[in-house]
Amino acid sequence: MKRVWCLFRVSKKQQVSTDDDIPMQKNACHEFVKNKPDWIITNELYEKGVSGWKKTVDERDEMAALKEGALNKEFDVLLVFMFDRLGRREDETPVMVNFLVQNAIEVWSVKEGQRKIESHIDKLLNYISFWQSDGESQKTSIRVKEAKKQLSEQGYFQGGPAPIGYKIVETAERHWKNRERRVKELVPDENEAQLIKLIYKLYVENHMGYRKIADYLNENGYRNREGKVFMVSTIQRILSNSIYVGLKKYKNAKGGIQPFNEKLRIIPDELFSQAEQIRNNRSSSIKEQDKFDIPRAGKLLFSGLAYCKYCSSKLTSNYLYRKSKCNNKERYYKNTIYRYKCPLNKGNLYGNHQQNIWGGKKFDTLIMNKIKFILSQFELKSFLDAGQNTKIDLLKIKERNISNLEKEYVALIKQHEKLNLEIGKALIGESSFTAEQLSGAINAIEKQMEEKLSQLNMVKEGLEKERENFSDVNYLANELVNWERKFNEADEDLKKAMLSRIINKVYLGKNVIEIELNILLSDYFEGNFN
Template sequence: MKRVWCLFRVSKKQQVSTDDDIPMQKNACHEFVKNKPNWIITNELYEKGVSGWKKSLNERDEMAILKEGALNKEFDVLLVFMFDRLGRREDETPVMVNFLIQNGIEVWSVKEGQRKIESHVDKLLNYISFWQSDGESQKTSIRVKEAKKQLSEQGYFQGGVAPIGYKIVETSEKHWKNKDRLVKELLPDENESEMIKLIYNLYVNKHMGYRKIADYLNENGYRNRDGKVFVVTTIQRILSNPIYIGFKRYKTAVGGTQPFNENLRIISDELFSQAEQIRNIRSSNIQEQDKSGIPRTGKLLFSGLAYCKYCGSKLTPNYLYRNSKYNNKEGYYKNIIYRYKCPLNKGRLYCDHQQNIWGGKKFDTLIINKIKIILSQFDLRSFLDTSKNMKAELLKLKERNVHNLKKEYLDLTKQHEKLNLEIGKTLIGESSFTPEQLSGTINAIEKQIEVKVSQINSLNKELEKERENYSDVNYLANELENWEQKFNEADEDLKKAMLSRIINKVYLGKNEIEIELNIWLSDYFEGKFN
């Protein structure tokens, strides 16, 4: 009596029935065995929601069970509904069939009969069969991706939950695959999109951090879609999602978003770019334990930007209470005096200088007046010309590096294709290489391809940052026009934000101030103003 193991596989979980079975394949295999008097089914293996093309044999648990069972002589026949249930990869599945047959296992399909390797012709037919399955899978994948890509370009929704700021709307068009369904599209929600604009405005123009924005929304009655309060992670996701400028995220091998769709836009490119720049700076500063770029609170305009000129320490906000007399009535009231203080004025780390406290009101006024004098020398056209030339050269360098990496990537993919074709020759004895040698070489090439893809993605991100910096020059230039008037009309939070965008650090000494401008302005003004 021949012991039969059956393998049932479906690539999508939706194909599995409600009673957790794969009925069509199972019924066909059982009917086939009934016509074989000396066959008996002793084991059934199930692969539910496992792609035979996307996943390699080493990633499939049931393949390991089959190999172990074959080596231990636990069964005599492997039966599948069709051979593509065993796998669809032309570089792996024929090898698996050869392994089973060489270990005394008969490989059968209900629809295609028995697979043999008794001659070169048998091996070639095996290879061609799985090569066709591989090609069909690739074509199906291409068709599905292209259909989704075209629908995305037209603004149609491809499934999932609508991001905050959007709603899902049914169109009158029939679905491309299921004619009983209507195609859906993603559109900005009137109420939620206004909240998205508010969040970006608070982050960029009011210089609030994630926590402060969440608190602001919750205190003012805003709630998430499920009625719950906002948390930091939600704000963080919103401020990093390119969908708000028309690029919906999409999981692809290259890139990370669907084609641009203007109908998805809620905020401007400039506002998103500014938010991206602020996030990158703060992330970098946190990693380096430098919190100068993190949003500042309190009454001092330069808290987080002010440093001691003598020891280089960041000055800390400080205050004291002083009794002040009313002008037009009797009695006294408590007046709060805000100050900058050097933290190293005592203890082991000692700032050896008498000047270690600076009056907040006095020095804030002195610094602002000095900034106004500096910016009075600002010429918009000259600034744009100088900055854009520098950024353009850096941009070209990054683009050349990306181009070179893509060329190397293409060369590796061509080598990979040639090696896959060579596998077919090994199966009919026309190759000077063994399957093991080819497998090792292919694995090495695949690892190199992964490295190149990673490098390309990394450089593309750097390139994108450079492009953002390029647009930031325009944004900063526009903000610097009539800066003094805008500053005088701004509230305290906006003033801090405006100052932090043009200043890197301010050093305070005894009756002296040294201002270090940010990178764009320092290049333009050629250094620091003392």
């Protein structure tokens, strides 16, 4: 008697029956064995919710059991409903079949008969068969993704939890797939929407960072839906989610966005744009190794913005204590003196360092006087014109980047076409490469193409956004109107935030103060003031 092992597999757990079985495949295999008098089923292997395309052979436990059973001579026949139940990867599944056959195991399918490797033609047919299965899996994946993409593009709710600020409600519309169900949609939740507005206000108007907003909410008794404290990552996601202006994102390689839906709006466009500008500015600062875009630590007004003129190092906050006599001349009090200090000069004025310590109170006053003098020459209309010219230059740079990325993408397409032509030669033995080698190369090129296309689309979207949005120029212009009055009325944190918006760095030297304005103001004033 031939000992038969059966393998049953479904890709999704929803396909498994309520009896924790895979009835259709099992029944077909049992009926097939009834017509083989010398066969007897001695073992059944189940793979429930396992993709034969996404998972490799090494990632599937039942494949390991098959290999071990074949090596130990525990069975004589492997039976599956169809060969794609064994796997759908053209670079691995034929190898598994070869392994079984070489270990004296017959490989059978209820629908396709026996799979052999006795001749070169058999091997070629094996490869072509699993290559087709691989292709069908890719097509299925593409169809499913495209269907979800189209539904998302049309604004349909695709399931999952509601983002913070929203709740899920049923509509009167019947579901397009199941007529017994109702279509669901997102609508703002009144209580959570107020929380979203507060978070944006704290970020834009109060210039609080993610951590400070989370601390503020938690200290004032706010909690998330699960009754837990707010995490920094939650605040970060909220401040970057365009759903709050009616543009819901959905998951795809291009970062798709559903059609504009005014019903989803919680905050105005201008507020979201201002938050986005702040995030981009801070992100750029981090990439440039300046992690204190809006400095908060220290008693000095320009902590995080002050740099040494001689070595370009960021100055640290430094302080010392001095004893001073009280009015009665018998008691002393301790006075704290804050200073800026260059960290690369430990007290010895070597090289070009002509000074390494600057008194905080004195130089804060000197710097502020220079800033107020600069801003006294500010004129709104001409600044807006200059800012728009700067924007135009930035747009040209992005356009050049897009052109370069498109050339790189076209080059990858040509490589992909050449490799596909070589596959045909490999199948008839006219190529110096094996089909497996070419398949690996094609997969690598396809991955590069996907990454390049995603990068290209992101840059294009950024370009379109830049073309449509000049809010950063307008926002800074609004900040500069009556700036000195706003500054004088602000608390210490807000003063530092306001300063960081108009200047990038302040360089201190011996009797020298150099102020580096941000790019928009720098272009407007034609360079730095010394």
